[in-house]
Amino acid sequence: MARRLRIITGIAAVVLVAGAAAGFGVAWRPSIAAIAPPRPDTFNPDLVKRGRDLAAIGNCNTCHTVRGGGNYAGGLPVPTPFGTVFSSNITPDAATGIGGWPEAAFVRAMRSGVSRDGRHLYPTFPYDHFTNVSDADDRALYAFLMTRQPVSASPPANQLSFPFNYRPLIAGWKLLYFHGGDVPSDAAKGAEWNRGAYLVEGLAHCGACHTPRNALGAERVNAQFSGGEVDNWHAYALNDTSHAPVRWTAEALYAYLRHGWQPDHGTARGPMAEVVSNLSSVPDSDVRAIAAYMADISGAPAPDGKRPADAVAQPSPAVAAQADPAGAAIYAAACASCHESNRPLPYGGVNLALSTAVTSPDPRNLANIVLTGVGAVEGERSPIMPGFAASIDDAQMAALLNYLRVRFGKRPAWNDLDKAVRDARAAQAVSVAAREAPAESSQRGKP
Structure with a gap:
């Protein structure tokens, strides 16, 4: 019996040592x-x-x-x-x-x-x-x-809970x-599409924001470009599950990525504003390549020959006003003069019936935009919008968003809208102070 116990103990020790050695071999990298x-x-x-x-x-x-x-x-x-x-x-x-x-x-x-x-x-x-x-x-x-x-600056220590603060677990x-070599290639689609695939799946890392993640923080490969979360913003789905009222075309994507806005899709805000600010300074061919690849990912637009704005059903102000009179009153006083001016972007407000922020299943982006507004880019022709964080309270904000959803989104009401508004307001002060630098033209040329 003692001999058997010694044998079992010895085998267990060998397994543990071998496992530790294997773990060390996997985790260790030379300097x-x-x-x-x-x-x-x-x-x-x-x-x-x-x-x-x-x-x-x-x-x-x-x-x-x-x-x-x-x-x-x-x-x-x-x-x-x-x-x-x-x-x-x-x-x-x-x-x-x-x-x-x-x-x-x-x-x-x-x-x-x-x-x-x-x-x-x-x-x-x-x-x-x-x-x-x-x-x-x-x-x-x-x-x-x-x-x-050169800048002498050490970042603060990471603030991670155990066991995630133990680097060998990475x-x-x-x-x-972590698997490389995932860049699609298709000679039949041409050089521009393949260049776009290389940039999107590599350096531009678009999926890092626009793909949902699993419980361990890895991108869900079976839901690529289905939408993600970043800095209390919802990164919209870019594939055929997109909630954009009209499909993106390569030309629309190019204009949006190059200038930060596009008449039929609105204005880049939040982290996406930083992306387009950088893309404004890179070669035109690379922006067009990214747009070509992503337009293919999102699916072909309806071949009806209509302009996107004409393909969207007209909103119903009377029905929406009945659903939320308080929201209707706020919209009439603060929003309608720009958004119903019939002036195209960047001189007027976006047609809200075309806004993904209104049709999205997540209200955070719309709440963020209403709170912070859209700042002008100095020296450039760009949309502007005042922020209303200081002028309307949470209840008024929720009423306004609900009205916009009913009138322009033609979608079911958002769940737990009050909480979304509170969270957006709480995050707004932090994000403005800590992350969003002023959008100046001088930044555009100095990445």
């Missing part, structure tokens, strides 16, 4: 020796310029710049269901940034989500998309970042969900 920060003049100017365009497509400045901090110096809080992750400093500062990173370390971070010192990076840095970026584009990005102004997450 890469630091280098002296390369001089900016050692990089080809054309390569740096190309890297600048790629950084704009990747929206790098948005996540790696906190308001009041240095460009690309990190420190931006990224809320997750597991706690808050702070973005890293990616300036060429040797002590707190990536100045000591050789190109091989930068490429490993992009491809594998591993820092120069061998630590696994949290997937708030979307390396599950960046793994699809080519060697040439990684090299250009590295050249661009290494020629930025290796297990990667085994389950």
Whole structure:
């Protein structure tokens, strides 16, 4: 009996040691020796310029710049269901940034989500998309970042609950969900479509916001582009489940991504406003490629030959006013003069019967827009709208949103609208102060 117990104990010990060794082998990554920060003049100017365009497509400045901090110096809080992750400093500062990173370390971070010192990076840095970026584009990005102004700045410590604060567990997450080589390719669709697929599925990482996630924070591959959540905004579905009143065309998407607004679809707000601000400075061909690919994802528009605005049923103000008289009165006093002016964007308000914010099953975006408004872009022709956070209370806000839903959305009433309004107001002050920098034309050309 004792002999059998010793054998069983020995086998169990071997299994445990083997398991620990296997776990260590999966989680451990070697560090890469630091280098002296390369001089900016050692990089080809054309390569740096190309890297600048790629950084704009990747929206790098948005996540790696906190308001009041240095460009690309990190420190931006990224809320997750597991706690808050702070973005890293990616300036060429040797002590707190990536100045000591050789190109091989930068490429490993992009491809594998591993820092120069061998630590696994949290997937708030979307390396599950960046793994699809080519060697040439990684090299250009590295050249661009290494020629930025070094900023000495260390981000705050991440605020994650146990066990999510234990980085080796990320290796297990990667085994389950991190798979590269997912860029679709179809020679029959042409070079523009394939370029768009490469950008959307890689550096632009559109699915990171527009795809729902599972309980462990990974994108649900069976629901790609079906809509996601970011910073108390709902990232709309971009596939054939979209709630847009009219289908997106490649031309409409191009105008929206290039200018931040489109007459039949409205104005980019929230995190999407930051995306289009960056895209305004990149080559026209890349924006058209993204639009071509995403239009194909969203499905073909109805071939009835009508303008989108003509294809939408006219709203019924009388019925809506009966449903919510208080909301109707607020709309007449504060909204109708712009939204019923018959002036096209950007000089008038968007036709609310075409607004996805009104037809969406989630009221947060509409609440956010009414609260914060739409700021003008200095020196550019762009839509504007005042915010009403200080002029209407939560009950009035809910009445207005309900009226807009009934009159223009022609959809069932939103559930728990009062809570959505309270949450939007609570998040509004934080997001305005911490994340949304003023939309200035000078920012457009300096990604």
